[in-house]
Amino acid sequence: MATIIDVAKLAGVSTATVSRVINDTGKVRPVTRKKVMKVVNELNFSPNVSAQILQSKQSKTIGMVFPDASSLYFSEIIRGICNYVNQFGFQIIIGSAHDEEEEVKTVSRFLNGHTVGGLVIMAPSSQNDDLFTLPINHGTPVVFISVPPVKAGTTSVVLDNFKMSVEMTNHLIKLGHRNIGFINGSSHNYDSKRRYAGYLKALQENGIEVNSDFIADGNFTEDSGYKTCLKLCELTSRPTAIFAANDAMAIGAIEAVKDSGLRVPEDIAIVGFDDISTSQYITPALTTVRVPLFNLGQVVGKTLLQKIDTNYENHIAVTERIVIPLEIIIRESCGSQLKR
Amino acid sequence: MATIIDVAKLAGVSTATVSRVINDTGKVRPVTRKKVMKVVNELNFSPNVSAQILQSKQSKTIGMVFPDASSLYFSEIIRGICNYVNQFGFQIIIGSAHDEEEEVKTVSRFLNGHTVGGLVIMAPSSQNDDLFTLPINHGTPVVFISVPPVKAGTTSVVLDNFKMSVEMTNHLIKLGHRNIGFINGSSHNYDSKRRYAGYLKALQENGIEVNSDFIADGNFTEDSGYKTCLKLCELTSRPTAIFAANDAMAIGAIEAVKDSGLRVPEDIAIVGFDDISTSQYITPALTTVRVPLFNLGQVVGKTLLQKIDTNYENHIAVTERIVIPLEIIIRESCGSQLKR
DNA sequence: ATAAATAATGTAAACGCTTACATTAATATA
DNA sequence: TATATTAATGTAAGCGTTTACATTATTTAT
Structure with missing residues (x-):
């Protein structure tokens, strides 16, 4: 060579x-x-890239660390990031992690090894401050995906969960529903929290009291959607609509309603969040909120590259928060088309 | 630091x-x-990883290059690879590519940059010899996914497409079908070719003549499945069963049959290949062949690490071919449950 | 034509590590 | 105890770049 x-x-x-x-x-x-x-x-x-990095101390690879749990979304997001950063000769290196502890380890390995010039951290359920402090102390540019707006000097890209959740709940209310259930995702997940908050807000704005019997706790899996919804269906006075914090649970919920001998949407309307590809094929087709993951990835890539660039010059730590707009997709499971 | x-x-x-x-x-x-x-x-x-690589000339990073088109499968495969190689301190670096030319470029960048200690190349539709010769000449260990068994000294991991395709077609034949259509994936795709070959083999073994009207050319997208199937439905003497080379096309085909005013599986049975998650939710649920992508990834990781290890010692170039077994998943769309 | 200013190129150190080889310390053998 | 053997540690070169600084070539001004 x-x-x-x-x-x-x-x-x-x-x-x-x-x-x-x-x-x-x-x-x-x-x-x-x-x-x-x-x-x-x-x-x-x-x-020789290693020699370049060693000498110039500037790596053109971007570390992407994410929890195993988000692997469903990961593929599209990464395609988006790649799509953007490849134009500028940057590469992506992957660090998947089973749990939070491992995620922190991965981050610190990337950092200490001087392998990466920037970091994308997906930590929607983060409890561990190290995930934020580590890269910031190290001076490496980071973009976080789906994290609360707590940390100063941090830049993050998030979904417009709250707003769309309000809209979706309003949609259900306009359809005549007053007894609306909600299935939460995993307990510490930020996306889930915001979606729940939006649901609550919409109820409140419409003067509907929250019925705690209607609030169920799932964990984003289809199975958890099925099981929690089954219980909801067994309630003596059951909800007439259920909003699941993601599509996987909504799909499980639809199965549960069917298995309870009830119909979707006639007896119980179901709506979800994400618009995964299955949602349009399930019967009835799922009303949901489309999350443009590829686009999210592009935005993340762009934001990070900007940070890296300005970082070379001056280290202004602005707290930046970029909100990705989402879109409601009305299909059959909410009963919009139904004459009541 | x-x-x-x-x-x-x-x-x-x-x-x-x-x-x-x-x-x-x-x-x-x-x-x-x-x-x-x-x-x-x-x-x-x-x-400092760069210094280590520069000095020792041994990188613990694995380059994974794959075409945009396989992004559907990519996420699970990569999880599998990560899962295995992380145990040994190896990382994955991603190189996605729009077309074959770009794929070659990416490979050569990885190679020349000395960034990677090994390569995973997914090139199911490869026409370009460089993809094979480049890394081999460079002496970097590679594992290919889904490629023909043509190149000497190459190691590859492939799916047991042919065998399962024979079995699936036989299943259809046992169900009484003699007029069986086939929808091909993209023309140069190796997986698609093998699946088609299996279909042909089964027909031949059962003394069924191939009807060229029943052979359609899609490109793995749902849309192509829909369109080609629509034509199949319009045939004056149409097939009673259709085998699509992947699930996406099978799903499109199911929609097409429905839109033609026919029923699945009563009028036309449909089967697919891959077992993507949507397949179990579509109505009727799709009979298909399960492809264990995560597991495939693990095998690829293991194989590559072995190659890297032995490569350090001696450069014996054996041609190795590892076949991943698959499993038929019988659901509703093939009409097994039907009494005819 | 000469001096001054500018542009183009070269020289060599440094980046952080590994490892062959040299040296020193510890242990075994007689 | 002296010597031979083995184990532990140290020394320093070199991996392939980039870049501050030095040098040389070219252009401009006088």
Whole structure:
């Protein structure tokens, strides 16, 4: 494998000049540039990335750490990030983690190893402050996905959960529902919390009292949706509509309603959140909120690259929060089309 | 950030000893080891990965390059790979590519940059020999996913497409079908080819003549399944069963049959391949072949790590081919439960 | 034509680590 | 106890870059 020295020798210039040519830094005469590029192509030279990082202390790889639990969403998000950052020669390195402790470890390994020039951390259920303090203390630019707006000097990209949840609940209310259940996702999950908060807000705005019997605790899995909904169906005075904090649980809920001998949406309307691909195919097709994950990824990539850039110059720590707009998708499971 | 020199100084030993301690190479007295480890922990030292790679020429990063088109499968596969290789301190770096040309570029960037110690290449539709020759010439261990068994000295992990496709077709035949259609995936895709070959084989074994009208060309998308199936439905003598080369197309096909005013499976049975999560929720639930992607990923990880290990010692280039067994999932869309 | 200013290129140190080889310490053997 | 053997540690070169600074070439001004 050819090194920069080989190129320099063959081109009859110094390594400094070769470096300047391939990185486009500093002045070099067109004649020299051409001469060097010729050899670069001949030898099929490309620089040793490790040597570059070691010397320049600037890595063009981005670490992405996320919990196993978000693997469903991860694929699209990462495609979005890649799509954006690849344009600028950046790579993505993956660190998945089973639990929070492991997530912290992964972050610190990325940081200490000087492998990454920036970090994307997905920690919707984060309880551990280290996840925030570690990279910030280290001075490495980070973008968080789906975290509460608590930490100063932190930049994050979040979904417009609250607003859409209000809208979705309002939609149910307009359809005539007053007894609306809610199935929560995992207990510490920020997305879930905001969606729940929006639901509560909508009820309150419409003067509907919250019935705690109608609030169930799931964990984002379809199974938990099924089981909690089954209980809701068995209530003597059961809800006429159920809002699940994500589609997987909504799908489980639909099965539960069916298995209880009831109909969706006639007896119980069901709505979800996420718009996963199954949602349009299940019967009845699920009314939900579309979350543009690919787009989210692009925004995250763009934001991070901006942080990295400005970070090279000056270290202004602004707290930034970018909200991704979402869209309600009305299908059959909410009963919009129904004449009541 | 602490370097190995800081640690050495503080512990009163040489950098060589520190290196031996943290890498567990060479002999070092327990006393010394303890002394060094104490400082390592105090300073929260962890080695600069770039410097390690630069010096040792052995990267613990695995490059995974795959076409955009396989992003559906990618998430689970990568989880599987991570799951295995993380145990051994290996990381994954992602290189997605729009087309084949870009895929080759990505591979060559990984190779030339010396960023990766091994490569996983997913190239089910590969036409370009560079994808194979590049890493082999470079001497970097590679594992291919879903590629034809053509290249010598190559190791690959593939699905047992042919066998399962024969079985699935046989299942249809046993159900009484003789007019069975097939919807192909994208034209150069190896998985699709093998599935088609299995279908052909089963027909032949049962003395059923192939009706070219029943063979449609899709491209793995649901939309293509819908459109091609619509045409199949319009045939004056139409097939009584259709085998789609993947679930997405099968789902499109089910919609098409419905939209043609026909019933699945009574008028036309439909089966697919992959067992994506939607398949169990669509009505009727799709009979299909389950592909254990996570498991596939684990196998790929294990195989690659083995190659990397032996590569360090001796460069025996054996052609290896690992076949992942699959499982038929009988649901409703094939009409097994039907009394005919 | 010469001096001054500017542009282009070269030189060499440094980045943080590993490891072959040299040296010193500890243990075994006679 | 002296010597041979083995174990533990140290020394320093080198991995392939980038870049501050030094040097040389080119252009501009006089």
